[in-house]
Amino acid sequence: MKHNLNIKSMKLYNHVDRIYNEIKELGKINSEPLIVEEITSFDQLHYYGTEAVDFAINKINIDSNMTILEIGSGIGGPARYIANKTGATVIALELQSDQNEIAIDLTERCGLSKKVKHVCGDFLTYDWEGKKFDAIVSWLTLYHIFENKILLKKCFDALRYGGFFYAEDLLSRKPFSEKELSELLENIYGNYLPDIQTYKSEIEKVGFTLIFCQDMSNEWTKFTRNRYLSYNKQKNRHIRVHGEIIYNSINSFYSFIDHYFSNGKLGGIRVIAKKIST
Template identity: 35%
Template structure:
C-alpha cells in the first residue's frame, strides 16, 4: 500500500538526518512517522490497560510493519517484544530503526508469515498479542487465529486487535477499492468476527466499535495531508505525495460512505 511503499520511511529518515546525526536519534523522533495506525501511541496505551500488560512480559506484535508499536511498548512499558512482519524489506528497515534507539535487546524482529508460521517454537510463549490494522489483509482467518491462539499462554493470554470489519454490505466500487488500493480481500461482519475468535479458542470478547472515531481521524488525516502538500512534496516528491494522498482520501471516503466499520477487539485465550 502507498502508506508503506515508495521509500516513504527512507524519505522521513533523510529529512530527519538533515537535522541530526543517526546516533542522536531518539524514540520521540521516530514517533513522528513510525505509527501507521489510528490514534498513534494512545491506542497502545489502551492496549496496555485493556490487556493488563506488565513489565518484562513477552508481547508479540503481528504485522509489525516498521516496528513503531513494538519499540514504543518496549521503551515505555519495559516489555520484551517479538515483532513479526511478512515483508522482508519492512522487517529489515524496522530492525535498523530499532538499533538507532538502542532497543535491540528488547525488540526482536522476525520476518515471517504468521499464517504459515511453525508455532511449535513459540507454543504458549506470549502473554499478549497485538495487531493493528493488519488482519484486514489476511483472508484465511481460521489459520491466522489458530496460529495466534497457539502462541498465547492458556487462560491468561490476551489478544488486542484494531481492525476493519464489514458494517453494512459494500457497494461494487467499494469492494474494488478495498481489494486494489487497500489490499483488503475480505472483511467479516461483527458477528462473523466474533464467531471466528470463538472457534479459535478465544473468549471474554470485547468488541468496541471505533467507526465514528476513526472516521473523524481519517478525515482529518486526509485534510491535513492536503493542506500541508508543499511540505510533504518537498519531503517525499510529487509521485509519492500523490500516492499517499490518494490512499488517505480513499480510506476517508470508505469510512464516510458508512459501510466500512472499525473495531477494537480484546479477547482471552480460553482453550
C-alpha cells in the same frame, strides 16, 4: 475471493523508506541515534498513533516480564513504543522484507535491539516451535489475511493459558458490492472484511473469551477524514520533504480510505479476547 494481487498494490506500502525523509527533516543524519518519541508521529501505521498503543498497554497490563508478539509490525512503531514504555520483550513479525529492514535499522538506532526482535515472515506459516506468548497484538493488519479461521487458531495456540489477543482491525458496516470489494482488494489489500457480529463470533469459535469490544467506526471516520484534509493542507511541505510522486501516492491512499469510511461502509473494531479455555 481468489485473486492475483499482491500486498504492494496498497500505496501505503510503496516508498516505505520515505520515513528517512522525515528523519532527515528532524536534522538527523543517517545512522545517528534516535529516541522513540522523536519518530512516533510517522512510524505508527494505524489510527490515533501511540494513543491506541497506550490503550492496549493499559488494558492488557503489559509489563517487563511479558513477551508480546505483534503480527504485522510494519516499520516497527508499535513494537518499539511497547518495549520502550513497558520493558516487555516484543517479537515483531512483518511480512514485507523492505519494511522489516527499515524496522531493524530504526530499532537499532533507538537502542532497543535487545528488547524488540524483528522477524520477517508470514504469520500463517511461521513456525514458533512451541513458543507461547503472553499476548498477541496487532494494529490494522488482520484484514489483509483471507484465511481468518487459520489465523485465529494459530493465535489461540501460540498464547499461554490466560494470554491476551488484542486486535484493532477493519471490517464492513454495510455490505460491499462486488465492485467495491475489488476496489478494496486493490487499494487496501482488504481480504477479510466481515460485519462486526461475524468478526466477534469467529474469535469466540476458536475458544477465546471476548473481554472487550469497541466499535471504532465513528472515531476512525473522523481520524481518516482529518488525516486526508491535513495531508492536503500541508501539500507544499510534503512535496518539499518527499517529492511529488510520494505526495500524490499517499494522498490518493488517504483519499480512498476517507471515502470508504465517510460513506458509512468501512468500519473498525478494537477487540480483546482471553485464552481461558484449552
